[in-house]
Every structure is written in structure tokens, then in C-alpha cells.
Amino acid sequence: EIVMTQSPATLSVSPGERATLSCRASQSVSSNLAWYQQKPGQAPRLLIYGASTRATGIPARFSGSGSGTEFTLTISSLQSEDFAVYYCQQYNNWYTFGQGTKLEIK
């Protein structure tokens, strides 16, 4: 089973600033890496797939990068609605999720 490790567990950032979230895979997942956003009481929402492709309707301030085992989600200028929990997921070999990064207001 591929293990996905996200860091940090919690990230405190002020609105308007940049946030950088990391995700590491225990073995290569190529570019089969997705990022999801989840707000309380809601289902996860797909943000990024193929490591760097924004899903339909996702604002340009969200960007993803990486391949193999190291991946990054960057939110360039945080808006109030961006404070949530973010999960990475590999889908190269079935599916595995990271444990999540909580993005909170500083």
C-alpha cells in the first residue's frame, strides 16, 4: 500500500498571504496525484488532478506541482473561503489519501 504523508498537519496563514502544502508518497505515483478541499459538513471537492491540472471551476490561485514522490499545493493569495482541510490522494495504485492539512486563519 502506498502511504501518503502530508505536512504540516496545521498551517496558520493570514488572508492575502501564500500557503504552501506538501505531500509525499512512499513510492512513485508518477503524476497520479490529486488535491481535495473539505469544509465542515461538506463532501471533499476536487481542486487539482494529474499533480498540476486545475479541476473545472477552480480559481487560478490554486496551483499544484511535483511528480514521483514529492508534491506541493500552493494557494497564492488566501481568501476567507480557502480556510479548510486539504487532502492529497494518489490514484496510481488504487487510492490512498494523506492525513490532511488544516489551513487556519492566523
Added chain:
Amino acid sequence: EVQLVQSGAEVKKPGESLRISCKGSGYSFTSYWITWVRQMPGKGLEWIGRIDPSDSYTNYSPSFHGHVTISTDKSSGTAYLQWSSLEASDTAMYYCARHYPWDLVLVYWGQGTLVTVSP
């Protein structure tokens, strides 16, 4: 419009059986795998397994294999997740999801079904 609509919240006792559902609409149901995901209270997302509705072929996470069963009814466009004997540790939100036509990433999600197992 693609939609996945899940059945309502359930409250059960340990040892009871349960089947929850996920009805797909707005697309050809047999053309896309349905995936089930668990989220325990205050915790992260866990992949349970998936099913190909065209032939009912299933894959399960080792963590869930033998404890749950995934099935479908092609005629009604519905996928199911069932337990024969619930445990308190099955208390969680359960989501069904579907992938893109061109990629296996999970893009469409149901609203979730909350299962509570308590004596």
C-alpha cells in the same frame, strides 16, 4: 448534470446489518466505477473499495476487505455498501464518488451518509 445521491443517516446497534445506497444520474451508470470512502468523526478520508457497475467487479482496500460488501443494481443505477454485522468502530460518514471520463481521480461526490453504531 452528474449527480450522486446517497441514502439518509442511519442509527444502528452493534451486530445489526445495514445497506446504504448511492444513486447515480445524469450519466451512463455502467460506464464508470463507483468508489466508497469512509471518514470517521474528526478524521481523514479512507478508501474502502470500488465497483465496476458493468460487471460488478470489485476491489477492496485490505483494511476493509471481508468487513463490507460493495454491490450495484444496474437497473436502478444504484450502488450499495453493506455490512452484515456492524461494530461501533463503523461509526462514520460514508461517501460515494465517481471519476472523470479521462482520469481515475474522484471528481463527483455524493453528499455522504452518516452511520452511527451505538448500543
